[in-house]
Amino acid sequence: MAPSKTAPRRPKGQGQWKLGHREPLNPNERSKRDDNPLNVRARIENVYARRGFDSIDPADLRGRFRWMGLYTQRRPGIDGGRTAALEPEELDDSYFMMRVRLDGGSVDVAQLRALGEVSQRYGRDTADVTDRENIQYHWIRVEDVPAIWKLIEPLGMQTTEACGDCPRVVMGSPVAGVSADEVVDPTPAIDEIVRRFIGDRELSNLPRKFKSAISWQQDVAHEINDISFVGVEHPEHGPGFDLWVGGGLSTNPRIAERLGAWVPLDEVPDVWHGVIQVFRDYGYRRLRHRARIKFLIADWGPEKFRQILEDEYLGRKLVDGPAPAVPERPIDHVGVHKQKDGRNYVGVAPPSGRVSGTTLLAVADAAERAGSDRIRFTPYQKIVVLDVADDKLDGLIEDLNRLGLPARPSTWRRSTMACTGIEFCKLAIVETKERAIRLVEDLEKRLADVVPDVPISLHLNGCPNACARTQVADIGLKGQIVTDADGNQVEGFQVHLGGGLGLDSGFGRKLRGLKVTSAELGDYVERVVRRFAEQRDGDERFAQ
Ligand code: SF4
Secondary structure (H helix, E strand, C coil), X not given: CCCCCCCCCCCCCCCCHHHCCCCCCCHHHHHHHHCCHHHHHHHHHHHHHHHCHHHCCHHHHCCHHHHHCEEEEECCCCCHHHHCCCCHHHHEEEEEEEEEECHHXXXXXXXXXXXXHHHHHHCCCEEEECCCCCEEEEEECHHHHHHHHHHHHHHCCECCCCCCCCEEEEEECCCCCCECCCCCCCHHHHHHHHHHHCCCHHHCCCCCCEEEEEECCCCCCHHHCCEEEEEEXXXXXXXXXXXXXXXXXXXXXXXXXXXXXXXXXXXXXXXXXXXXXXXXXXXXXXXXXHCCHHHHHHHHHHHHHHHHHHHHHHCCCCEECCCCCCCCCCCCCCEEEEECCCCEEEEECXXXXXXXXXXXXXXHHHHHHCCCXXXXXXXXXXXXXXXXXXXXXXXXXXXXXXXXXXCCCCHHHHHEEECCHHHCCCCCCCCCHHHHHHHHHHHHHHCCCCCCXXXXXXXXXXXXXXXXXXHHCCEEEEEEEEECCCCCEEEEEEEEECCECHHHCECCEEEEEEEEEHHHHHHHHHHHHHHHHHHCCCCCCCCC
């Protein structure tokens, strides 16, 4: 008998493993089921690096390579307007973007030299500092990948699970262990997570990516990670970490939720493991765009999530804990600051995170001359040199300045970020990095007479994926094709105004008609900033 028209429809399964849905519901899930993505490493070493690009199995090329930090880069000369009409393989170049994960954002001088050397030898001197504390190269050939691993892995760096549906880099405070404001240094927890779980086959097939951040301070954009641990003092138990789950941007942005749990430092790795297992087992695997943990949190709410975490994965109750105090703005660590041991750290601003292998080598030399063996990358595309004695400060600042890395950058240099964009990213609609660099130079001239005493963040993104955090900038720019005054289709941006993290944590307003062509960007930003400066009420912040 045909079902009655009024009978309630059975809800479709969402591919949640724990509910018995083990049959893959889309090609990505099939690919991960057919072969553990970590197996691709052996094929790169034994087959593809020897036989070259054309020997690569397409399922590895566009899928499993990511687990080794490799994406094909965009074929030069293909502009954003044509992208929609092209098949993905038409956009593939035979070169790769390679991401080195730097958990905690931390390197020593020897590691930094190796990163610079890889760029010079294999990446045409390209290197970008990403807003997740990674280093990203371009122009990498598959033939050179094993040699790159040989250079970086003995020094404790890796590309394993730098991309893909797996636990990505664990971000940490760039000043962990040295900041005078820090009560507990969470570095041991980050190290333990990496040692126990990165490259672990039990966690290498998640519904989608899983982004982590652990810091005593609020300097790692914890509100928009899949999981975060943020430092907090418990009135009875002392210092520990407040657990946040389910943040993320892209097309369905969501601020993470507190689970209301206080976690002591030595329990952070196990709680992290519990949360990622909840995601692996209950995460939605039917539709890629609903596969992040934020959708589970949205449907369950934090109470149910915590209960399942405790009952099914940890086997115990977590301790209730207070919320951490919220700073006015997230901290970017640019400038010269005192460490708790009396030495200093110096934060400098590369233009939109763009450096080069040559620059990385020169930073390593400069740090060494200043007596430092610790350099950190930040979630704001910045570089910080730690452990600088007072009498070495001036020399280091001059050295870095000569490299185009100012410790006292203009407000525009300091608060502008850009994603990879159309130069190399296959998903991009518009150019971002070079445009941001030129825009900063332009704004420094145009707005020389208006120096706002609050930073105004400007984030340029090449498409809706929001890799440079469109929605949490004062002025967030999402790349798209727009119509100019003469009716031409040109590169431009949808504007999101008034987003932020910290006290202003929330998403910018996307004003429907508010689109600007790339050519008009300088005029537009100047107008907005001048209006803010003129109409500002007392110490009002941009997002208010
Ligand atoms: Fe590529 Fe879009 Fe991410 Fe920019 S925001 S790096 S264009 S995917």
